Amino acid sequence: MIIAAVAAPAVDASGSLPFHQLHGVIPLPWENHRLFGAGFLLLGIVIIVESLAGGVWFSASWRRQIWPAALMLLGWGLVAVAFIDPQDRIIHLLMGTVMIVAGVAERRYRYGEMRLATANVFVMLALVAGGMEVGVFHSHGTARSEPFLVHSLLGFTAAMMAPARYYWARAPQSVPRYALIGVLALILSLELLGLSHGENIDLHGTQTFSG
Amino acid sequence: MSSRTRATVIGLLGPGISALGILWTLLRAALDSTPEKANLRFFLFDSPHLVVAIGVAVSVLCLPVAIHVALSRTEEVTIPVFDADLVAEPAEASPGDQPKPLGVSPK
Numbered sequence: 001m002i003i004a005a006v007a008a009p010a011v012d013a014s015g016s017l018p019f020h021q022l023h024g025v026i027p028l029p030w031e032n033h034r035l036f037g038a039g040f041l042l043l044g045i046v047i048i049v050e051s052l053a054g055g056v057w058f059s060a061s062w063r064r065q066i067w068p069a070a071l072m073l074l075g076w077g078l079v080a081v082a083f084i085d086p087q088d089r090i091i092h093l094l095m096g097t098v099m100i101v102a103g104v105a106e107r108r109y110r111y112g113e114m115r116l117a118t119a120n121v122f123v124m125l126a127l128v129a130g131g132m133e134v135g136v137f138h139s140h141g142t143a144r145s146e147p148f149l150v151h152s153l154l155g156f157t158a159a160m161m162a163p164a165r166y167y168w169a170r171a172p173q174s175v176p177r178y179a180l181i182g183v184l185a186l187i188l189s190l191e192l193l194g195l196s197h198g199e200n201i202d203l204h205g206t207q208t209f210s211g
Numbered sequence: 212m213s214s215r216t217r218a219t220v221i222g223l224l225g226p227g228i229s230a231l232g233i234l235w236t237l238l239r240a241a242l243d244s245t246p247e248k249a250n251l252r253f254f255l256f257d258s259p260h261l262v263v264a265i266g267v268a269v270s271v272l273c274l275p276v277a278i279h280v281a282l283s284r285t286e287e288v289t290i291p292v293f294d295a296d297l298v299a300e301p302a303e304a305s306p307g308d309q310p311k312p313l314g315v316s317p318k
Contacts, residue, residue, distance in 0.1 A: 038261040116294040
């Protein structure tokens with residue numbers, strides 16, 4: 001919340017940022033889909049390996065921090081989006097903040113500084129927020145349009161990771177329960193990599209390649 | 212699940228993902244009659260290319276882990292619990308979950 005409070009005036013003042021000019025630099029929507037798909041593929045695998053390797057994985061401090069760092073990175077990404085994209089600025093900022101806080105909470109749990117139940121509240125909130133960000137705020141078009149359907153599916157899959165996380169927390173040493181979170185991340189990654197909704201035309205009207 | 216089985220799965224994840232990416236590339240090359248323009252943007256954002264790249268990264272990341280797991284005892288590969296309260300009161304276990312000792316290794 002502190003981040004949101006501090007950054008809000010700056011975000012507000014950034015309304016004059018040259019969004020259109022930046023579009024040559026910022027990846028297009030379908031490019032973002034694929035980049036995030038690759039990221040979630042890596043994250044899903046990391047979670048599955050964490051479940052299989054257990055104490056061996058967590059014995060290295062840098063490996064222990066991959067998942068919390070990924071959450072924080074996604075959060076900072078959304079804060080950056082809030083600065084660049086004039087649409088849904090406050091929503092992006094708040095959701096980014098939620099994800100950063102979740103990353104901090106998960107890290108604190110992994111170092112024995114926070115109870116699992118407490119950390120879980122923040123992480124589950126971030127997963128639901130992530131699902132809403134993708135499934136609700138990025139869904140454009142009518143209920144039967146391709147972008148709406150693709151984003152709804154993505155958002156639903158992301159949000160499903162929250163109940164999976166709750167299910168795991170009730171038996172934190174269960175390999176199948178922990179791996180389920182990773183499997184959902186893998187499904188999300190395949191949806192991102194495989195599904196496209198035709199937004200492959202840049203702001204100058206030039207078609208890039210078929211998505 | 213034995214340590215060796217876990218190590219085998221971990222070790223095969225990276226090459227498996229890369230193989231999936233290569234298969235995807237080959238299938239598309241065989242089935243798509245309108246090939247894409249081969250430029251840097253295409254190379255960077257093409258899904259099969261990204262899958263192959265992630266497969267290579269996973270292989271590099273997981274190879275030492277797989278070797279370490281193969282050499283470890285079963286107790287060493289259980290998921291550690293970093294919450295001291297949960298160690299005091301054992302968590303709920305489903306019928307499919309094998310009961311294991313709760314271990315805390317916060318640092």
